[in-house]
Amino acid sequence: MNNNKLRDSGVKLLCTGLKNIKCKLEILRLSCCDMTDEGCSDVSSALKSNPSHLRELDLSGNNLGDSGVKNLSDLLMNPQFKLEKLHLNDCSITEKQSLILTSALKSNPSHLRELYLSWNNLGNTGVKHLCAVLKDSHCKLERLRLSWCYMTDEGCSDVTSALKSNPSHLRELDLSENNLGDSGVKNLSDLLMNPQFKLEKLHLRYCDITDVSSLTQSLTNSKALQFLKELDLRENEIGDSKQRLRDELRDSNCVLRADDDDLFTKIRRLFT
Known part of the structure; x- marks a missing residue:
């Protein structure tokens, strides 16, 4: 029902019906359905009555408000609610609301595989x-998207530290459009050194990276x-260090996106 004025x-x-x-x-x-906290509370209440079956919930692009986030968090704490994918992009979630939401996720973390914030x-x-959830050994998150969340290198350091504690499951990480800088990338680089960390997609577009x-x-x-398999560094002024990275990826299966266009630059040597 996405993009309908419900x-x-x-x-x-x-x-x-739910x-x-x-x-x-x-x-x-139900993304972009002009829903407010009232609608979110109704959805949460309905799912509390019948929690066993839902595996994916997308409420992106709606202003959930304090009461909406609180009611959704109460639902997430229900052990019968075994959600695997939760998409809450562009929901005007604040720092205060994130504490309520992540506390709920921490109480019941074992089923969730995708979290988009x-x-x-x-x-x-x-x-x-959120990092309190990520470092929990019961958390088996595979995809985490945190682009444009007003994070700096401090937040990036917390994310990488949490993932060092629980590195085995994550396959996709999107931290694009945050002011991570070179120190943030350094922390991520240390994480990639961990042999248990098997990341497949890393998105760092527009993160004020120069090196x-x-x-x-x-x-x-x-x-x-x-x-x-995929490394996105577009819209960063990485200069000469880009060529060294290209050379390193030349014989790999990784696809590098490092130019300011929407075409993949394939870093792959063709064998005949």
Whole structure:
């Protein structure tokens, strides 16, 4: 139902179906439906009545508000609610709300595989709250998207530290459009050195990066290239260090996006 003007009244009508015990819906997508905290609370309430089946929930692009996030968090704490994919991009989630949300995720972390929180004002404090979930040994998150979350190198350091504690599961990490700088990349480079960290996609577009020598060195001295398939460094002024990185990736299966266009620059030697 994405991109329809359901508003809260339309969502409320939909919820009469969701709470029916005969409803076994597994995927519910309601992004950009002009929903507020009222609609989010109705969805959460309906799913509390019938929590067992849903595996993917997308509420992106709606202003959930304090009460909406609180009600959703209460639902996430239900042990019968075994959600695998939660998409909350651009939901105006604040640092305060992120504490409530991540506390709920920490209480029931074992099922979630995808968490998308891009374009929310989490800041370093909100990201730090999330890291309590990431470092939990029961957390088996595979995809994490935190682009444009007003994070700096401090938040990036917290993320990498948490993932060092629990490195085995994550396959995709998107930290694009945050002010990570070279020190943030250095922390990520240290993480890539961990042989248990088997990341396949790393997105760092527009992160104020000027030097990728530490990243290049970590890829040279680790097994990371056995797993890494996609590296996005577009819209960073990485200058001469870009060519060294290209050379390092030349014989790998990794696809580098380092130019300011939407075409993949394939870093792969063709054998005849």
